[in-house]
Amino acid sequence: MTTNQLALVAAVLAVLAVLGVVQTVREVRGRIPDPAKPPSRWAARLRRARAELPAAWQARWRQLVAVAVLVTLGVWAWTGWPVHGLLAGATVLGLPFVLHPGGAAAARIERLEALGQWLNHLAGIHTAGISLSQTIQASAKAAPAPIAVNVRVLAERLRTGVDAQEAFARLADELADGVSDHVVLLFQSHAVYKGRGLADALEALAVTIHQQAADARDVEADRAKVRKSSRMVSVAICVVVVGCLLNDAWSAWYGSPVGQAALVVLGAMFAWTLTWLRRLARTQPDPRLLDPLPAAPPAPGGLR
Numbered sequence: 001m002t003t004n005q006l007a008l009v010a011a012v013l014a015v016l017a018v019l020g021v022v023q024t025v026r027e028v029r030g031r032i033p034d035p036a037k038p039p040s041r042w043a044a045r046l047r048r049a050r051a052e053l054p055a056a057w058q059a060r061w062r063q064l065v066a067v068a069v070l071v072t073l074g075v076w077a078w079t080g081w082p083v084h085g086l087l088a089g090a091t092v093l094g095l096p097f098v099l100h101p102g103g104a105a106a107a108r109i110e111r112l113e114a115l116g117q118w119l120n121h122l123a124g125i126h127t128a129g130i131s132l133s134q135t136i137q138a139s140a141k142a143a144p145a146p147i148a149v150n151v152r153v154l155a156e157r158l159r160t161g162v163d164a165q166e167a168f169a170r171l172a173d174e175l176a177d178g179v180s181d182h183v184v185l186l187f188q189s190h191a192v193y194k195g196r197g198l199a200d201a202l203e204a205l206a207v208t209i210h211q212q213a214a215d216a217r218d219v220e221a222d223r224a225k226v227r228k229s230s231r232m233v234s235v236a237i238c239v240v241v242v243g244c245l246l247n248d249a250w251s252a253w254y255g256s257p258v259g260q261a262a263l264v265v266l267g268a269m270f271a272w273t274l275t276w277l278r279r280l281a282r283t284q285p286d287p288r289l290l291d292p293l294p295a296a297p298p299a300p301g302g303l304r
Helices: 003-029 041-051 055-059 061-079 082-099 103-125 132-142 145-159 164-175 178-193 198-222 224-246 248-254 257-280
Strands: none
Touching (some): 055 061, 061 082, 082 224, 103 132, 132 178, 145 164, 198 224, 224 248, 224 257, 248 257
16 A cells, blocks of 8 residues: 555544544443433434343443453554454454343343333322322332333433423333333323323233233243354354454455455454344334334423
8 A cells, every 4th residue: 555545544543543432431431311302313222232131241331342442452453454453342342242142032021021010110109189290200219120211211301391292202212112102102191181090001001011021931932942043153153253363374365455345344244144143033022003203302391
């Protein structure tokens, strides 16, 4: 490569490195979401992906991001090629998802059970003369862990004056499950008609959701063998790829500008393959009953 080409590549990589460091610092320090502003599409996807991991991995997510950055910089400095470092860092971030392909199903069952528990709690504390919004706000501190963040954000939206229909619809989008849409429809209906018997309706819906969670556990027990095979195939592929890259006879060609470009394409195809295997082992949630809201954030405190 010429000097100008090397300078251009170095400038582009420097910009990417700075952006990566800034994003990593924000991730490690943590961010407090604005309850009146829905997360972006990519932020919502990342949140759902992290929610699929076991609790131990979720608690160490910031450390995992920091380790991935260090591995990226270390491999980059050792090999002298940026793509090697980026692939190494991506491997560190992707390893928990490869080892736990059934995290989405387990997380969904836990959310369903937590949703049923929360509805029972709402039915227990709801009394005459107290609105549904006040009942939800009172239940926020004792919300079950799998949906605690969603309930607290919902309570904060209601407390700050966000329209109840809007706040409930945002909750449905965050949970993104047909079962939770039934709950939101009940909330929205009661917010409009203010009818009696809310506690009985909440308890009846909680019984139905608990039964669905129990049925889902039976189904997931049968799918455990499929997930185990998916995990073994994914790990075997990762071992083969790492072995090839560590062998100079196989990887020498990738230590060139053209080889780096080819490695980007191969890495993307490899990541897509692992994603496809994970998708095969994933149980999809029930179809949505409500249409997702537009991506544009609502005006804080505004009414539709």
